[in-house]
Amino acid sequence: QASQEELKAAYRRLCMLYHPDKHRDPELKTQAERLFNLVHQAYEVLSDPQTRAIYDIYGRRGLEMEGWEVVERKRTAAEIREEFERLQREREERRLQQRTNPKGTISVGIDATDLFDRYDEEYEDVPGSSFPQIEINKMHISQSIEAPLTATDTAILSGNLSTQNGNGGGSINLALRRVTSAKGWGELEFGAGDLHGPLFGLKIFRNLTPRCFITTNCALQFSSRGVRPGLTTVLARNLDKNTMGYLQWRWGIQSAMNTSIVRDTKTSHFTVALQLGIPHSFMMVSYQHKFQDEDQTRVKGSLKAGFFGTIVEYGAERKISRHSVLGATVSVGVPQGVSLKIKLNRASQTYFFPVHLTDQLLPSAVFYATVGPLVIYFAMHRLVIKPYLRAQKERELEKQRETTASDILQKKQEAEAAVRLMQESVRRIIEAEEARMGLIVVNAWYGKFVNDNSRKNEKVKVIDVTVPLQCLVKDSKLILTEASKAGLPGFYDPCVGEEKSLKVLYQFRGVLHQVMSADNEALRIPKQ
Numbered sequence: 001q002a003s004q005e006e007l008k009a010a011y012r013r014l015c016m017l018y019h020p021d022k023h024r025d026p027e028l029k030t031q032a033e034r035l036f037n038l039v040h041q042a043y044e045v046l047s048d049p050q051t052r053a054i055y056d057i058y059g060r061r062g063l064e065m066e067g068w069e070v071v072e073r074k075r076t077a078a079e080i081r082e083e084f085e086r087l088q089r090e091r092e093e094r095r096l097q098q099r100t101n102p103k104g105t106i107s108v109g110i111d112a113t114d115l116f117d118r119y120d121e122e123y124e125d126v127p128g129s130s131f132p133q134i135e136i137n138k139m140h141i142s143q144s145i146e147a148p149l150t151a152t153d154t155a156i157l158s159g160n161l162s163t164q165n166g167n168g169g170g171s172i173n174l175a176l177r178r179v180t181s182a183k184g185w186g187e188l189e190f191g192a193g194d195l196h197g198p199l200f201g202l203k204i205f206r207n208l209t210p211r212c213f214i215t216t217n218c219a220l221q222f223s224s225r226g227v228r229p230g231l232t233t234v235l236a237r238n239l240d241k242n243t244m245g246y247l248q249w250r251w252g253i254q255s256a257m258n259t260s261i262v263r264d265t266k267t268s269h270f271t272v273a274l275q276l277g278i279p280h281s282f283m284m285v286s287y288q289h290k291f292q293d294e295d296q297t298r299v300k301g302s303l304k305a306g307f308f309g310t311i312v313e314y315g316a317e318r319k320i321s322r323h324s325v326l327g328a329t330v331s332v333g334v335p336q337g338v339s340l341k342i343k344l345n346r347a348s349q350t351y352f353f354p355v356h357l358t359d360q361l362l363p364s365a366v367f368y369a370t371v372g373p374l375v376i377y378f379a380m381h382r383l384v385i386k387p388y389l390r391a392q393k394e395r396e397l398e399k400q401r402e403t404t405a406s407d408i409l410q411k412k413q414e415a416e417a418a419v420r421l422m423q424e425s426v427r428r429i430i431e432a433e434e435a436r437m438g439l440i441v442v443n444a445w446y447g448k449f450v451n452d453n454s455r456k457n458e459k460v461k462v463i464d465v466t467v468p469l470q471c472l473v474k475d476s477k478l479i480l481t482e483a484s485k486a487g488l489p490g491f492y493d494p495c496v497g498e499e500k501s502l503k504v505l506y507q508f509r510g511v512l513h514q515v516m517s518a519d520n521e522a523l524r525i526p527k528q
Helices: 004-018 026-047 049-063 077-094 363-435 466-471
Strands: 103-111 135-148 153-164 167-181 184-193 199-209 212-223 226-240 243-251 256-264 268-277 282-290 298-306 309-319 324-334 337-346 349-358 439-448 461-464 478-480 501-508 511-518 523-525
Touching (some): 049 077, 337 363, 439 466
Antiparallel strands (some): 135 153, 153 167, 167 184, 184 199, 199 212, 212 226, 243 256, 268 282, 282 298, 298 309, 324 337, 478 523, 501 511
């Protein structure tokens, strides 16, 4: 938001600070020339309305974008933004054929009822009966890939294989999706399988209003019994900023009507649903609490009751690495029994392991299904996951340090040169501030501070920035904007890739104060 007058004033101030003619020492003179040229380059970018608009919106990567040479001069910031987006779209279209967006699910059903439901008298004469039998009784694998054909057309190929108790089958589907406008899209689907005949489907999505949309899916399934049509329609509406309401009507196989309300906020997710249908009618309530921690921990619970019985579920999920989320849910139902469901999401792949523990409501099964995963998770997290993530982070930091070593060394040399060149100006600023009992920076440090006892083994990495901060004081005020402080004159990054802060001890009106600011946090002192 700086005006041209403010830019000129800052440019003149830095030119006076770094002008080579002001320094007699040959080494300082050379350093001043380099910094003076950098200031001049920056002013050339910011004093030109076009290049400034590009830099303000997109930073250095915008200036480095190919194609600006053909852009007409004297355009507004909005027009430049549109031109940049056009160049980006062209680049994306060139890379369009390389994107496939693969998604997959692997589900392995495990029958562990022998752990709790076995009857000793049946096993007395059977060799090896002292060990419970745990079997895999069903499996399901599905995979899909997308192939963008044009900017509006996409082909989607998907397939699945399922088996249960030795019997199984599979199918393959091809869908062609076209985005017709900003308000909707349509999709044609063709499929075939060994258990069912050919399938033809049509799906349409349309925004009716800014707060309401409708989805319709009709299908024809051909089989030896004839043609089985099906139709599903979903009408959804934003009830408020965080709440959606859904009405669903399904006709054909397992006809049903369903209505649900979903409220999703930063800290919670709540769903209530009611379905009337053949063969199942039910009511369901679920709640999920989202903890605001770095692991994105969530705990959830639900109650579902209908003609099939009653099911209570509770569980939790947590992020265990950058791309992986691990979750576990205990399901207790009548007459379903007790089950443990373990799910791992890894990028766009999902691994699901439902473990059926017992057909009865046994307290022992509920206890082990609840406590067992917790004990295993915390043991694995402490002994395997945490050390692995720590080592991975160290490797990434080391790699980042190696790739930026020469650049950081150059920045460090520039910062040290800038500090030496600032000495005379800082002396005058301090004299002026002392005369009016204004703002004097006593000490200032920038980098990684370790205050937590749990991190006492980590090394403190800070640099002294007292002189650069005092040089930025004007009229007894120090104002820093919301940007990394590593880019300020006289600063550099002492710990690449790590969390940094700025700690300032200053004197104002003869009284000492101390303030701590995060790297990208705006700072204004003296505090009001």
